[in-house]
Amino acid sequence: MKDESALLNAVVSLDQDALASVFDEYAPAIFKYLLRLGIGSQEADQITGDVFVRLLEKIKEGKGPQKNLRSYLFQTAYHLVVDQSRERQRITTLDMADTVVQDSQPVSAMAEDKLLLEKLAKIMERELTEEQTNVIVLRFQEDFSLKETAEIVGKNINAVKALQNRGINKLRDAMSRENGGE
Amino acid sequence: MSPRKPLNTKEITELLSKLKAETPDYPSELMAAKKAAFLKQAVNIKIDQTGQGGQHGGSGGSGGSGAVLGGGTVPGVLLQALIGITVVTALLLAAYAYRDQLGNGSGDNSVVVQEVVAISSPLAPETVTTIPSSITPELTASPIIGTPTLSVLDETSINGASVVEESQSDNGTPNAINTDNGLHLGQTPGTPAVPGQGNSGNPNKPDKPDKPDKPDKPKKK
Numbered sequence: 001m002k003d004e005s006a007l008l009n010a011v012v013s014l015d016q017d018a019l020a021s022v023f024d025e026y027a028p029a030i031f032k033y034l035l036r037l038g039i040g041s042q043e044a045d046q047i048t049g050d051v052f053v054r055l056l057e058k059i060k061e062g063k064g065p066q067k068n069l070r071s072y073l074f075q076t077a078y079h080l081v082v083d084q085s086r087e088r089q090r091i092t093t094l095d096m097a098d099t100v101v102q103d104s105q106p107v108s109a110m111a112e113d114k115l116l117l118e119k120l121a122k123i124m125e126r127e128l129t130e131e132q133t134n135v136i137v138l139r140f141q142e143d144f145s146l147k148e149t150a151e152i153v154g155k156n157i158n159a160v161k162a163l164q165n166r167g168i169n170k171l172r173d174a175m176s177r178e179n180g181g182e
Numbered sequence: 183m184s185p186r187k188p189l190n191t192k193e194i195t196e197l198l199s200k201l202k203a204e205t206p207d208y209p210s211e212l213m214a215a216k217k218a219a220f221l222k223q224a225v226n227i228k229i230d231q232t233g234q235g236g237q238h239g240g241s242g243g244s245g246g247s248g249a250v251l252g253g254g255t256v257p258g259v260l261l262q263a264l265i266g267i268t269v270v271t272a273l274l275l276a277a278y279a280y281r282d283q284l285g286n287g288s289g290d291n292s293v294v295v296q297e298v299v300a301i302s303s304p305l306a307p308e309t310v311t312t313i314p315s316s317i318t319p320e321l322t323a324s325p326i327i328g329t330p331t332l333s334v335l336d337e338t339s340i341n342g343a344s345v346v347e348e349s350q351s352d353n354g355t356p357n358a359i360n361t362d363n364g365l366h367l368g369q370t371p372g373t374p375a376v377p378g379q380g381n382s383g384n385p386n387k388p389d390k391p392d393k394p395d396k397p398d399k400p401k402k403k
Contacts, residue, residue: 014224014227014228014231016221016224016225019220019221019224020217020221023216023217023220023221024217027208027213027216027217028207028208028213031207031208031213032205032206032207032208035205035206036201036202036205041206041209045208045209045212045216048208048216049216049219049220052216052220053220053223056220056223056224056227059227060227060230060231113197113200116197117197117200117201117204120194120197120198120201121201136198140195140198140199140202141198141199141201141202141205142202168191168194168195169191171194171198172188172189172190172191172194175188175189175194176188176189179188179189
């Protein structure tokens, strides 16, 4: 916690080493988060850069992060995604299932699991709303707590819980249908 | 492949966690380019801040608020408020002290009337002044007594003004050439008014002008 506070102070003071360290640590995570939301790699790269530009602008205005830099950066990324999706209809260029199959096929994963993951990725993209996808990704793939997730998406904890439960139920029902269980 | 049993919530969350590991990494070349641009912009911002004379605070390990001195700190805000109140109070006092001058100064809407000077004749330049409308102009006429006589005056320079010779019309009435400059040069002064001589005894009442002489009728024989 003390390290986090010291890092925040260094970032706000525009210390080059601190900024480089923050970029190395969080830029890949934000890039992956964007990919998990179904955003293409080119656009994800652009948004990741915008997140850090926005960080500098806020520091310049004296409105930089006060605590939890990671949540702050993901929140910025979330807002940028929401803004972009409002401006234009997003053309999904990333098929997460294809990504799973083509880019990195884990050696340890069993074939059946791979099939399940492909299905799950497609169902997420097809069935969930944008808010549900965000909450599911933040909670179960980025490992944010309920409170942190609520701060990032700008909702209260109960609303986040409701979005999470509805999302999980949708995924479960859809997976069951796909598997012919019902 | 045989149909599987429906997945429960825990299995779904486990699958989601596994899916996390499948996401590709940030390509190193893209990341390096973004990082370089990010650090360059940070340097520029820092140069801007130091160029402003170190106005930005927020250091000192107190949470790094980055507030601008004199604007973001509590004493700075109070100082600005105090200065503002002082200035406004001084302005109000000055306005109260000089309220009369301010009032007069604002009412200076008098119309400037240009005096028109007309020269009625080339003989004697006169200044035409405007007669107040409350005064009724009273016409006075100089009595003409007796038969007008024809007097020809050569152009004589009197006081630098030229006098034009009088003329007489064919019917014996004098032409009223507007050369009356009030001097009445060469005219016989009028006799005082006598009752019964046409002015009803009122010396101020102008006499009726004499009728021109009628031609003599031939006497009947």
